Amino acid sequence: MTDRKIVIPGEVIVKGDDYLPGEWTEKTEKGIISLRYGLAEETKRLVKVIPLSGVYHPRRGNVVIGKVENVTYNGWVINIGSEDNAFLSLMEVPRFVNKDALEEVMNIGDSAVVKVWGVNRRGIDLSLKSRGLGKIEEGMIIEINPYKVPRVIGKEGSMIKIIKEETGCNITVGQNGFVWIKGDKIENELLAKKAILFVTKKSFVSGLTDEVIKWFKENKKESKK
Amino acid sequence: MAYKRLDGRSNDEMRPIKAKVNVVPNADGSAMFSIGDTIAIAAVYGPKKMHPQHQQDPEKGVLRCTYNMNSFSVSDRIRPGPSRRSMEISKITEWALSPVVMLKKYPGSVVDVHINIIQADAGTRCAGINAASMALAHAGIPMKELVSSISVGKMDKTIVLDLDKYEDSDFEEGEGSTDIPISMTGDGKLTHIQLDGKIDKKQLKEGIKMAKKACEEIHEIQKKALKETIKK
Numbered sequence: 001m002t003d004r005k006i007v008i009p010g011e012v013i014v015k016g017d018d019y020l021p022g023e024w025t026e027k028t029e030k031g032i033i034s035l036r037y038g039l040a041e042e043t044k045r046l047v048k049v050i051p052l053s054g055v056y057h058p059r060r061g062n063v064v065i066g067k068v069e070n071v072t073y074n075g076w077v078i079n080i081g082s083e084d085n086a087f088l089s090l091m092e093v094p095r096f097v098n099k100d101a102l103e104e105v106m107n108i109g110d111s112a113v114v115k116v117w118g119v120n121r122r123g124i125d126l127s128l129k130s131r132g133l134g135k136i137e138e139g140m141i142i143e144i145n146p147y148k149v150p151r152v153i154g155k156e157g158s159m160i161k162i163i164k165e166e167t168g169c170n171i172t173v174g175q176n177g178f179v180w181i182k183g184d185k186i187e188n189e190l191l192a193k194k195a196i197l198f199v200t201k202k203s204f205v206s207g208l209t210d211e212v213i214k215w216f217k218e219n220k221k222e223s224k225k
Numbered sequence: 226m227a228y229k230r231l232d233g234r235s236n237d238e239m240r241p242i243k244a245k246v247n248v249v250p251n252a253d254g255s256a257m258f259s260i261g262d263t264i265a266i267a268a269v270y271g272p273k274k275m276h277p278q279h280q281q282d283p284e285k286g287v288l289r290c291t292y293n294m295n296s297f298s299v300s301d302r303i304r305p306g307p308s309r310r311s312m313e314i315s316k317i318t319e320w321a322l323s324p325v326v327m328l329k330k331y332p333g334s335v336v337d338v339h340i341n342i343i344q345a346d347a348g349t350r351c352a353g354i355n356a357a358s359m360a361l362a363h364a365g366i367p368m369k370e371l372v373s374s375i376s377v378g379k380m381d382k383t384i385v386l387d388l389d390k391y392e393d394s395d396f397e398e399g400e401g402s403t404d405i406p407i408s409m410t411g412d413g414k415l416t417h418i419q420l421d422g423k424i425d426k427k428q429l430k431e432g433i434k435m436a437k438k439a440c441e442e443i444h445e446i447q448k449k450a451l452k453e454t455i456k457k
Contacts, residue, residue, distance in 0.1 A: 006452045009325070009362050010370035010411045024367065030412075035327065035369065037362045037451060052455070054365025055253060055272060083272045083334045147365075204455060 004041050004050075007034040013047050022048030056081045056146040056176040058124050062116040063133070065141060065174035066126075068109060071102050078114060078126060081146070081176045086124035088114060093128045111136040113172055113180065132172070139170075139182030142193055144200050146177035151203040152196055158209055159199060166216045167192040191219065231391055237435050239375065239387040242443065244355070244450035246363045254364025256450070258356035261389060262346035267356035269364035272334035280335075286328030290318040290338040292353055298345040314350045315340075321354050321374065321408040321417035327367040336366055347393040348376045351406050354417070359447050363454075370410035373443040374417070377432040379403040379424055384432050386439055405429070407436040411444045 007013060015031035024036040025047055034040060038051040058064070058080065066080035075089040090097055097105050106112060112135045117127040128134060144152065152173055153160050164171055169183035169192045179196055183189040198215055202208060230236070240261030249255035252268035259265070275281040292314040296305045318340065328336065338360065340353040351374040358372040378388040381399030385392065388404055396402040403422030409415055415433075424432070 006455050008371060008448050008451045009368035011448070026369075033369075035367045036365055038365070051365050053254060053363060083274055083331065085274070 004039040006038075007040045007049060008037055009035055013040045013049075014042065018045065019047045020045050022046045024049035024051065052147050053145065054147065055083055058082050058086070058116045058119050058176070060116055060118055062175040063113065063130075063172075064116060064176040065111060065113055065136070065172065065178035065180055066176070067111050068106050071106070071108060073099075073102075076102070076106055078112065080114070080116075080124070080126075080174075081178065082124065084123050086114075086116070086126050088112075088126040088128065092117065092126065106135050111141055111180075113174065136180055139180055140189055140193065142179050142181065142196065144177050144179060144196065146175065148200045148203050149173055149175055149177060151208065152179070152199050154209060159212065162209060162212055162216075163192055163195045163199075166220075167195065171196075194219070230385065232389070236383060236385045237438070239439055239442070240389065242446050244359065244446050246359055246450050246454045252360075252364070254360045254362070254366070256356045256359035256363060258352050258359065258447075259344075260348060260352050260355075260387065262344055263348050263352045264342070264344040265349065265352035265356040266341045266343060267353065267360040268339045268341075269357075269360045269366070270337040270339070271364075272328070272331040272336050272366075275333060275335040281333045283332050284329075286331030286334040286336060288319055288323050288326055288328065288338065289335050290315050290322070290340065290357065292318055292340045292342075292350070294342040294345060294349065298342050314353070317350060317417060317419065318354055318357060322357060322361065322372055324416050325358075325369045325372055325410060326361060327369065330367070336361070336364075345390075347388050347390045347404075348406070350374070351376050351408070354408050355443060355447065359451060362451055370412065370414075371444060371447055372408050372410055372416055373440040373447060374406065374408035375436050375439040375443060376404055376406040377436045377439075378405060379422070379428060379432070384428055384435060386435050405432055405436075407433060407440070409437060409440040413437055413440070 011034050012031040021027045021032050025032050032047050034049045036049050036051050038049045064080045066078035068076050069079045070077040078086045080086045113133050114126040115130050118125040167188045169181050169188050172180040181189045181192045243259045245257045248257045249268040254269040257266050292311050296302050338357050342349045354374040380402045393404050406419050408417035
């Protein structure tokens with residue numbers, strides 16, 4: 001892994017003309033400076049900053065978890081934690097919906113797993129036309145920092161796979177930082193929640209997957225006592 | 226005549242400073258900044274959709290600061306709620322910070338900064354600006370620089386750094402006291418300066434020079450506080 005260091009806005013990352021400014025950086029007389037609080041990374045000649053905090057920025061294709069804020073005559077307004085509210089159109093629901101009673105499918109306050117179908121100036125469009133999407137009927141939803149989602153999922157899903165296997169829960173991690181946990185027993189759900197919070201807390205430790213396996217061993221011993 | 230300061234500080238010495246990041250769990254970013262007995266807490270929310278809609282700017286995001294002094298922050302209870310003074314300081318804080326925040330990418334949005342003074346001993350607007358600048362960085366708002374702020378003052382004819390409550394408002398010998406809050410970016414560019422009282426050109430320059438040095442020190446403290454939260 002390339003060397004990463006913590007930078008704050010205005011901090012000079014590298015000096016001289018040998019580097020190119022990448023994401024969240026700017027070239028000034030002093031050198032390349034960071035524009036955001038995060039981790040600076042140098043790959044070959046490109047310098048970029050990986051942000052560590054901030055609100056969720058939706059991208060096309062993201063699977064997210066949101067809460068229904070309003071029901072209109074042709075769809076649902078869903079809060080997915082971004083600065084704009086997102087809209088799920090009736091056309092994007094792959095089932096029969098009675099046009100006079102949209103609230104029978106989803107009402108205000110319901111949560112759903114949805115996919116970001118498009119982001120434009122006017123707003124965010126959502127879709128339910130994919131596998132694994134739909135209204136959430138049971139289980140629990142927890143909120144984590146959206147910038148820690150990649151750590152919770154792990155490389156090619158390695159981290160989330162361990163948590164799923166160890167707890168026996170079904171876990172859906174939305175790119176916007178909402179995590180839906182569904183298990184057969186509430187104890188397992190709580191254990192999964194604890195494990196995810198543990199990962200977010202230790203997100204700067206390298207070799208985190210091994211640490212999580214160790215953590216599970218310790219925690220299972222405790223629960224048996 | 227030369228005066229010795231009440232708490233034994235030298236003329237260009239600040240009160241002890243503490244800074245901490247991530248103090249409000251529900252906010253997108255937050256910070257605490259204390260200097261002497263003044264404690265400020267700043268919480269940042271957003272960028273989020275601007276409401277009311279007529280205040281939206283279709284070209285860029287808007288920075289909205291709210292300064293509030295808690296009723297228990299001073300020994301005589303102050304009436305809670307917005308006042309002429311708090312509204313002025315809110316606006317001043319906005320102006321001090323807006324040159325560094327880059328909200329071009331968030332049209333129609335607002336970044337809310339709530340500053341609460343939970344203990345006041347003069348220099349609250351400076352503590353508020355320092356806390357707000359750290360909280361903005363912590364919230365992941367794109368910024369060119371951090372902003373540091375300090376007040377310099379004139380007691381009778383001497384220039385002093387970082388006035389406390391007595392030096393600011395109760396000192397009445399000679400010419401009395403003058404308070405000049407100054408805010409600067411990390412590379413020493415001014416973003417805000419206020420003057421309440423009288424001072425001549427030469428002494429003002431001397432004061433700014435003193436503030437510049439102090440701001441560099443504060444900048445280091447802010448930087449350290451931001452970096453420390455990650456290490457754990």
